[in-house]
Amino acid sequence: MTSEWWRTAVIYQIYPRSFADANGDGMGDLAGITSRLGALAELGVDAIWLSPFYTSPQHDAGYDVADYRDVDPLFGTLADFDAMLAEAHARGIRVIVDLVPNHSSNEHAWFQAALAAGPGSAERARYLFRDGRGAAGELPPNNWDSVFGGPAWTRVTEADGQPGQWYLHLFDSSQPDFDWTNDEVREEFRDILRFWLDRGVDGFRVDVAHGLIKAEGLPDWTPPAEGGSMGGAGGLADDAPGAERPVPSAEPGVALEPDISSEPGDAPPFWAQDGVHEIYRDWRALLDGYSGERILAAEAWVDPLARVAQWVRPDEMHQSFNFAYLETPWRAAALRRVVDESLAAFGAVGAPSTWVLSNHDVVRHPTRLALTVGNLQGHGVGPRTPGIGDPATGLRRARAATALMLALPGSAYLYQGEELGLPEAIDLPDDARQDPTWFRTNGERYGRDGCRVPIPWEAGSPSFGFGPSDASWLPQPAEWADYARDRQHDAPGSTLSMYRAALRLRREHALANGTLEWIETPDAPDLVAFTNGALLVVANTGDTTVSLAQVLPDEHAAAAAAQPLLASGDVARGILPADTTVWLAR
Known part of the structure; x- marks a missing residue:
């Protein structure tokens, strides 16, 4: 009998250097994570995913690994990892670690x-x-x-x-690609998997899961005139799939669509080659030999969703990130379309859909959803970026988008600090920036530093409680005191309170195991309305207030007039303001 916990899990991404700093050196660490696990248990997450903490020269924030079986001194020791893992398990939180198999550090x-x-x-x-x-x-x-x-x-x-x-090196010159046709490479990574599984980890998020195999002969390849090819872990290139194309300014928060073709022959010779699936079937068999349902989650920049689903067939990985959902604009029709496509594609292979709005590589969604000018993923935003938009509008949309996402069946990913409503840190000083993008483009692109700033815990403490000193590897905006966890903890209308309530109701009503049924609202095309089990969920993506009794079918009139179980903003019974989502009992 298996629980298949991963089908419904809420998984919280921790970016170790920016989560919590135990020793006061300004860099987050494993001991800091351990000290803050109580807050995550209270939030109600099922698992944490840790971005790389392995030995590394840190040319690409740890995605250049020099030793896959040890902890970088920046973050502590293997003993610190074991202590963190034990504390997480004691609190009922599973632990997923990042694995970077496409390339190593040149110092490996x-x-x-x-x-x-x-x-x-x-x-x-x-x-x-x-x-x-x-x-x-x-x-x-x-x-x-x-x-x-x-x-x-x-x-x-x-x-x-x-x-x-x-x-x-498909990425930085300090990140040479492995040759995955080599049996020694394959056996090395089996051993790396066993090393961490034997320590008790619950799974792996696999970086660049679409890139390990290259076409035989390494043929030349020229990307199409429109769109590109070089996507992956960081989403930094001019032509990264799903990461680097201009986007229409009329679509708030839109990112980009991956452009790897559904036909293998049309894919670039370095991405999405059929041979990757043999590797993951081998890994799946290895993981299945361990107790406790250990999982594999793919970072696969592949399009369309039907092809992403090839990574999560029953004998391969358990989950794949749903970047198509992250990239969808705050528009009702687009949201309905991507939800339908996601549920159909993953359901066809017996896998859960995943849902995500922010991570360590993209502009945080409270800022992204307010942008009024197209922004390329990986470029980031900064003081000179046009179309930043109104912060209040961005937070309102972000809360509504999160409430919509957490009502969907499947598994959800949260990025550290989003439960506080953190926006992108826009006004970082130029001399503080550390993302390679900033330097490689001579400051033309701001890069990803803005979503990686250490998060605030206590408003009145040094570094807002990030650590015991004022040190912080990236400077924290002064206004982040207002977002600190202690200021939000007992405030009923705070973003943190909304997240806690949403995760509690999600469990109580088994929404992750539910079935979505759309409700048509022809008189209100900006609404996204559906039922999931005992709940009626309605999101208003438009800019005008809607009377639900006037636009919902008669059978939902009573529910629409009731007091919401959850609301992303201030609502009156039966009245749904712009950029707001409500959960109602049917």
């Missing part, structure tokens, strides 16, 4: 050995080393570009001091 022992061993060696065969083109090998092996900009190849200097082979 394997890559250093590859540089020393030379061409043709077994050490180099673990990575994608190739001879260059041109008369003297002076040209890259193919024309691929990096997600982070520039060529995807770097030439090494051999032991004799001469220019030598090139190695592939």
Whole structure:
């Protein structure tokens, strides 16, 4: 008998360096996470997902891993991890860790050995080393570009001091790609999985889950004139799928749609190759050998949703992030369409849909949903960004969008601080920024720092309670005191109170296990209305107040006139303001 907890779980993403700092050095750490787990248990989450905390030179915030079996001293020790895991389990919270299998750090022992061993060696065969083109090998092996900009190849200097082979890095040059046709690589990652599973982790979020296998021969590839190809972990490239295309200013909060074709032959030769599925079937069999239902969650930038579902077939992964939902504008028709497509696509393979609005790579949704000018994912926002929009409007829409999301059947992901209504930190000083995007573009793109600022806990404490000192690796806006958890904790109308109530009602009414049935409102096209079990849920995505009794079918009139069980804003019975969601008992 299995619980299949992952089908309904609310999973809270922790960005370790910005969650809680126990030692006062300005960097969040594992001991800090342990000290704040009580707040997450009270919030009502089922699991936490930790972004990378492994040994790393931190060129890409830990997604450049130098040792997959140890903790970076920035975050503590393996003993600190074990203590955190034990405390989480004691509180009924499962723990998912990030796994980065597409590439390692160039400081990884394997890559250093590859540089020393030379061409043709077994050490180099673990990575994608190739001879260059041109008369003297002076040209890259193919024309691929990096997600982070520039060529995807770097030439090494051999032991004799001469220019030598090139190695592939779909991301930064400090992140060489593994060769997943190599059996030694496959066995190494089986062992890494076992290492963390034996410690007791409950699963893995798999970074760049669509990128491990490259097309045979590494052929040249030119992206289409419209849209692009180089998406993935950071969403930084000019042509990242689902991450880097202009968007219409008329659609509040719209991001981008992934553009990997549904036809394998049309996909770029470095993304979504069929061979990745063999790897995940192997991993699934390994995980199934452990007790407690350990899970795999895919970060797969793939389009359409029907193809994303290939990652979560019954013998592969358990979940895949629903980026199509995150990228959907705050418009009723678009929301209905993506919900229908999600439930159909994942349901067709027996998997739950997942829902998410923010993470460590995108503009926080209280800011994103108020943007009045198109904004490219990964570019971020800053003081010179046009169309920032009204913060009050953004928070109102964010609360309404969250209330809508948490009423949907399936599993939901929350990003640390969204339960406080945190906006993007827009006015970071230029000299404080650390995202590689900022430096690679000479300040043309602000990057992702604004969504990664350490979160506030106590308004009157140093660093707003992030740590015992005023130190903070990114500066916290002074106005974040108003968002601090202690100020919101006992305030009935606060964003934190709304999240707690929504998660409680979600459990009590088994919404995650429910069945969604749409309610047609032809006289109010800006409404999203549906039933899920014993609840009637209505969201007003328009800019005018609506009388529910006038627009809902007669059989829902009584429910519409009742006092809401949950409301994202101030409502009167039967009256739904703009940018507001209500949950009503049927």
